[in-house]
Amino acid sequence: MFDLTDQVALVTGGAKGIGKGIARVLVNAGATVIIADIDETAGKACAEELGAHYFYLDVSCQASCKQLVSAVVRDFEQLDILCSNTGIFPQCNLASMTEQHWDDMHSINLKGTFFMVQASLEAMRMRGYGRIVLTSSITGPVTGFPGWTHYAASKAGQLGFMRSAALECARDGITINAVMPGNILTEGLQAQGEEYLEQMKAAIPTHTLGTPDDIGHAACFLASKEARYITGQTLIVDGGQVLPESPEA
Numbered sequence: 559m560f561d562l563t564d565q566v567a568l569v570t571g572g573a574k575g576i577g578k579g580i581a582r583v584l585v586n587a588g589a590t591v592i593i594a595d596i597d598e599t600a601g602k603a604c605a606e607e608l609g610a611h612y613f614y615l616d617v618s619c620q621a622s623c624k625q626l627v628s629a630v631v632r633d634f635e636q637l638d639i640l641c642s643n644t645g646i647f648p649q650c651n652l653a654s655m656t657e658q659h660w661d662d663m664h665s666i667n668l669k670g671t672f673f674m675v676q677a678s679l680e681a682m683r684m685r686g687y688g689r690i691v692l693t694s695s696i697t698g699p700v701t702g703f704p705g706w707t708h709y710a711a712s713k714a715g716q717l718g719f720m721r722s723a724a725l726e727c728a729r730d731g732i733t734i735n736a737v738m739p740g741n742i743l744t745e746g747l748q749a750q751g752e753e754y755l756e757q758m759k760a761a762i763p764t765h766t767l768g769t770p771d772d773i774g775h776a777a778c779f780l781a782s783k784e785a786r787y788i789t790g791q792t793l794i795v796d797g798g799q800v801l802p803e804s805p806e807a
């Protein structure tokens with residue numbers, strides 16, 4: 559277990575699913591954790607359950623992201639860790655996709671990443687220390703999936719953003735990395751339907767879906783002091799789903 563005592567961590571989309579798993583692992587590692595989410599009811603309940611704090615956030619709104627970081631610095635005097643995790647993934651095939659579908663996806667998944675990372679940098683630069691962990695996906699950067707062209711583009715785009723941002727921040731003591739979950743059992747994944755879940759379980763070598771805490775542990779490593787020499791990198795956490803099988807096996 560990595561020790562995050564005296565560290566202040568912000569987890570976006572932290573009220574449910576993977577964000578909640580990340581928040582739980584960071585709390586257990588000793589961090590002061592702020593859960594930022596658009597869902598106030600779930601966010602407050604989650605904060606109470608985990609021993610964390612809840613702040614409102616609409617990640618698609620730049621002013622909301624700036625206000626959130628200002629409030630965190632005002633109340634906790636520092637920001638050491640940002641887990642930029644918020645994301646949506648409704649399916650829509652290419653033939654029926656409208657500009658609105660496309661824009662809604664990118665305003666949360668891609669623009670939200672930019673807003674949160676940019677808003678956090680000043681507080682991290684002032685202390686010469688920061689750990690930023692993005693939640694990307696295997697869909698887009700490594701694999702494709704029918705119905706997710708807009709989602710795949712957003713998740714691949716996050717990684718391009720991350721690599722250039724990592725170079726811009728390298729001399730400031732700030733690292734930026736990404737976890738790439740496979741299929742993790744959350745409300746968002748359940749919304750894809752039972753048929754999808756069964757299809758995915760069959761495709762994963764372990765034949766099990768991942769848990770939010772599986773991603774939490776990977777994020778905790780990248781958020782630790784010990785990961786200081788890792789930046790601009792990705793960590794796939796998918797039960798081996800994207801491993802190609804040898805034709806001779």
Ligand code: NAD
Nearest residue numbers: 571574575576596616617644645695739741742744745746
């Ligand atoms: P989820 O739908 O279960 O939870 C998402 C959380 O984000 C919710 O608490 C929701 O209220 C919050 N949220 C939504 N819109 C918001 C907004 N505008 N501002 C602030 N908060 C907002 O999703 P999840 O499955 O936990 O996924 C979390 C992240 O992991 C996403 O980026 C997703 O793309 C990624 N991911 C998930 C899986 C998976 O299998 N579940 C796989 C790969 C990547």
